[in-house]
Amino acid sequence: MVGSGGGFTGFSTTYCLLDNGKLFGRRSRDTTFTFIGRQTTANTKRVFSIAEETCKIKTARFDNPGNTYTFIRWKKGRKENKVSWGAAGVTVPASYKKFYNSFMAMIPVVSRMK
Numbered sequence: 492m493v494g495s496g497g498g499f500t501g502f503s504t505t506y507c508l509l510d511n512g513k514l515f516g517r518r519s520r521d522t523t524f525t526f527i528g529r530q531t532t533a534n535t536k537r538v539f540s541i542a543e544e545t546c547k548i549k550t551a552r553f554d555n556p557g558n559t560y561t562f563i564r565w566k567k568g569r570k571e572n573k574v575s576w577g578a579a580g581v582t583v584p585a586s587y588k589k590f591y592n593s594f595m596a597m598i599p600v601v602s603r604m605k
Contacts, residue, residue: 492566493594497559497577504604505564506594508538514597516604527602538594546586548572555581561591 496503496519503519506527512535515524530538542548548565549572556562557577564573576583595603 492564493562493591494564495559495561497556506598506604508535508594508597510535510539516598516602518604525604527598530597534597538597541590541593546574546584546590548574551587553584553587555583557581563587563591563594 492505492507494503494505501519505517505519505524507515507517507524508530509515512530512532514527514530516527517524542563542565546563548563549570551572551574553574553576555578556575557579560575560577561583562573562575564571566572574587576587
């Protein structure tokens, strides 16, 4: 999962890619996730590989949200880990920012939650 939120309204948006390639999105005011589309098997494997190997998301410790924040969350079964950033003066590891931007590039602009 990746997402962002905060600010004056406190709303957040979350996108979730399942291991079967299905991609969903949800705004904090929604009660359910909305189906956005499907990624290829190769792209899905690449996304999970980068998250797990490059970002080390399963064990990463980086929790620095600010008034507005961005996050990456990994969940499998009961295991879950999340990194977040946005605090002023705190430098986010480049791999997290690159992963987030790459993930968001998979989602056509017209399909993004508003």
